[in-house]
Amino acid sequence: MNDIIANQIYLDNQVNATLIFLICVSTDPVIMLFRIRPGLRSRFLLHLCLSSAKTMNDTTSRAAAAWFTRTLLGVIFLMQGYGKVFTFTIPKLYHMFFLDFEKTFLPKWLIWATAYYTSYTEMICGFLLIVGLFRKCALYLLAADLLIVSFGHGLLEPIWDLQHVIPRAILLIAILVMPGQWDKWNLDRILFAAKNE
Numbered sequence: 001m002n003d004i005i006a007n008q009i010y011l012d013n014q015v016n017a018t019l020i021f022l023i024c025v026s027t028d029p030v031i032m033l034f035r036i037r038p039g040l041r042s043r044f045l046l047h048l049c050l051s052s053a054k055t056m057n058d059t060t061s062r063a064a065a066a067w068f069t070r071t072l073l074g075v076i077f078l079m080q081g082y083g084k085v086f087t088f089t090i091p092k093l094y095h096m097f098f099l100d101f102e103k104t105f106l107p108k109w110l111i112w113a114t115a116y117y118t119s120y121t122e123m124i125c126g127f128l129l130i131v132g133l134f135r136k137c138a139l140y141l142l143a144a145d146l147l148i149v150s151f152g153h154g155l156l157e158p159i160w161d162l163q164h165v166i167p168r169a170i171l172l173i174a175i176l177v178m179p180g181q182w183d184k185w186n187l188d189r190i191l192f193a194a195k196n197e
Helices: 002-012 014-026 029-035 038-055 058-088 090-103 108-131 135-156 165-177 187-191
Strands: none
Touching: 058 090, 058 108, 058 135, 058 165, 090 108, 090 135, 108 135, 135 165
């Protein structure tokens, strides 16, 4: 009996599909939903997902995707830079990770400058990405940071683990190629609104 009612409600129209959802919620939702035939249940759940997606327009979805991607990359870099600057400190970091570069052709002053540059760039630019301030500058500085890190790892060890660089590079490239108008939730838009108009 429930199968016939569920089939009829679903097949009438989309408004009635919402009605079946309300019926499921008003009684025991888990049991009611699983009393519906499996084929109908999957079509019903698909319909619910699609109708929910229609209410969230493309502009909002793109803005959410841009915000999430930018913020995720910002958190990754901020936490790494914060750890280098405050947890390890640059001198300790230098002795842990940069000392081996003294055996290469690179001058010592450049190795020290690189230790400071990569650490502070990751921390500051990560924060800037999170709040959405000076996004393009932050992205370009972080791109240079990734190139420096990749060069350094490759210089010491030709075959090295890329697991830390590749995900960051993918996120960074995605943000760089993403149309700027998608990234609506940022401080740049608020502070420089007059300039953008």
